[in-house]
Amino acid sequence: MEQISNFYKNKRVLVTGATGFKGSWLCSWLLHMGAKVYGSGYSPNQNKNLFYQLKLQKKIKLAIFDIRDQKKLENFIFKSKPSIIFHLAAQPLIIESYLKPHLTIDINVRGTLNVLEASKKFNFIKSVVLITSDKCYENVGKLTRYKEDDVLGGIDPYSASKSASELIIRAYRESFFKNKKNCGISSARAGNVIGGGDWSTKRLIPDCIKSLLKNKVVFLRNPNFNRPWQHVLEPIRGYLMLAKKQFQEPKKYSDAWNFGTKNNSVKSVKEIVDYIISFWGSGKIRVNRENKFHEQKNLQLDINKVKKRLKWYPTYSVKKGVQITTEWYLQVFKNKQDSFKVTNKQIVEYMNENNWH
Numbered sequence: 001m002e003q004i005s006n007f008y009k010n011k012r013v014l015v016t017g018a019t020g021f022k023g024s025w026l027c028s029w030l031l032h033m034g035a036k037v038y039g040s041g042y043s044p045n046q047n048k049n050l051f052y053q054l055k056l057q058k059k060i061k062l063a064i065f066d067i068r069d070q071k072k073l074e075n076f077i078f079k080s081k082p083s084i085i086f087h088l089a090a091q092p093l094i095i096e097s098y099l100k101p102h103l104t105i106d107i108n109v110r111g112t113l114n115v116l117e118a119s120k121k122f123n124f125i126k127s128v129v130l131i132t133s134d135k136c137y138e139n140v141g142k143l144t145r146y147k148e149d150d151v152l153g154g155i156d157p158y159s160a161s162k163s164a165s166e167l168i169i170r171a172y173r174e175s176f177f178k179n180k181k182n183c184g185i186s187s188a189r190a191g192n193v194i195g196g197g198d199w200s201t202k203r204l205i206p207d208c209i210k211s212l213l214k215n216k217v218v219f220l221r222n223p224n225f226n227r228p229w230q231h232v233l234e235p236i237r238g239y240l241m242l243a244k245k246q247f248q249e250p251k252k253y254s255d256a257w258n259f260g261t262k263n264n265s266v267k268s269v270k271e272i273v274d275y276i277i278s279f280w281g282s283g284k285i286r287v288n289r290e291n292k293f294h295e296q297k298n299l300q301l302d303i304n305k306v307k308k309r310l311k312w313y314p315t316y317s318v319k320k321g322v323q324i325t326t327e328w329y330l331q332v333f334k335n336k337q338d339s340f341k342v343t344n345k346q347i348v349e350y351m352n353e354n355n356w357h
């Protein structure tokens with residue numbers, strides 16, 4: 001049994017990118033465990049946003065500023081005095097990175113750099129988990145899974161921003177933290193998460209749900225694209241475990257970590273949408289091949305290191321992940337249930353599944 005709630009109870013935790021999709025789930029989980037949560041976001045669209053839907057702005061201390069503004073970030077950190085930081089703020093979309101390459105690289109790289117600088121400066125910070133992506137690896141088309149020490153790379157601006165962030169995290173860890181500072185610094189790599197409350201444009205599940213809610217046909221750009229899918233709670237459980245272990249033993253756990261999927265998690269876009277439609281109870285699909293940009297080939301993460309050293313392993317099958325994702329939207333929009341309660345119920349069920357207390 002993993003005693004995690006006791007650890008997070010009353011801990012001061014900062015989540016950058018709190019107003020984002022993953023940030024909202026992470027903040028909800030931290031609140032559930034009794035943490036004192038501080039979050040940052042940047043000009044979010046409040047209408048279609050899980051964070052505001054869950055009214056998290058009333059439950060955590062939120063600051064809205066650009067992560068590239070080092071002074072504002074450091075002021076907020078100084079005031080909130082977190083002992084743990086999860087850095088999620090980013091421009092996270094590959095397609096958007098082709099349209100705005102400079103902005104994507106600036107936000108993702110400079111944001112990471114600013115969080116590292118602040119962590120170097122303030123001694124009250126004890127554990128920092130920086131979220132990059134499975135796209136940080138050079139995709140050489142190999143059939144085996146990618147290990148943490150495989151070559152970094154990526155041929156689109158988003159992937160380049162994440163591999164560059166990885167190099168910077170490593171350099172800071174080696175130069176300023178290892179053997180010198182009592183603070184754990186890790187990067188966490190995951191990809192293709194799904195879950196309730198995602199409203200991002202140009203992502204499969206949100207696009208699909210938006211069509212289903214309006215009783216419209218679901219258009220698919222790349223029905224045969226295969227991806228390893230995972231529910232958002234899976235990597236977040238990994239981030240929470242890592243931050244705790246790193247807090248307790250920074251030297252032992254400061255590293256790069258893959259939070260990948262189970263075997264058999266690679267499914268085509270069409271298979272995922274078929275699952276959604278079956279759980280939703282109705283819906284039709286049409287293929288609309290409009291994608292002008294290169295999309296990376298499927299890449300899977302090797303998870304032997306996290307299994308062995310963190311005792312983390314994925315819990316849900318892809319089908320289960322899609323099922324609870326679809327249920328989230330059904331319960332909130334068709335059955336008009338309170339979104340915070342639905343989210344918390346899914347967190348508690350997932351904790352029980354993992355024997356977490």
Ligand SMILES: NC(=O)c1ccc[n+]([C@@H]2O[C@H](COP(=O)([O-])OP(=O)(O)OC[C@H]3O[C@@H](n4cnc5c(N)ncnc54)[C@H](O)[C@@H]3O)[C@@H](O)[C@H]2O)c1
Binds near residue numbers: 040042088131192
């Ligand atoms: N969602 C996925 O499938 C996935 C996969 C791999 C990695 N990731 C990574 O996980 C993290 C969170 O992703 P998400 O899906 O929640 O994205 P999201 O777009 O929902 O959230 C991004 C967050 O970053 C904030 N942000 C953006 N630009 C900012 C700026 N200039 N200054 C301050 N804050 C800014 C936004 O306000 C928001 O809170 C990102 O680092 C992303 O690259 C996501």
